[in-house]
Amino acid sequence: MSGFDTRRNDRDGDTLDVLGELSLEVGAGLTKQQLAVALKLLRLGVNPSALVAITQELRKEAQYATVEQQTNGRSYPQ
Template sequence: MASRDADRITSAQQTLDILYEMSQLLNTQLDKETLATCVSMIEGGVNPEALAAVIQELRRENAALSAHTDVNKEL
């Protein structure tokens, strides 16, 4: 049984490695931990398109906050 569990873990890690390589090629700017979280959420039933939209919105908000902070630093 332990060997089967080890095989599953190895397989899951290989799958995550491949997904990470693909995400790098697609320039998603997701680190491995975030990508693993996204995969887990999708496997749990979260709509992938909705998840992508949330990530894009969070990035837009982060960029706006960064720009606002940069302007305040110059003042």
């Protein structure tokens, strides 16, 4: 690994640490792993608003699936 790669990895780690703290402070509930994926997607040019919308939709789906599991698969109308 070159010196440049090492510095970039250190910087990325620092960035994730800061983002992790920020996530906790604002109650975003994102893990460092989730933040790392989001950061990579943003660096690849993914639209930030689209990323937020997808994240919110996935959370809703996960919450619905959890509730459905807890009610033994019984689904209730919304």
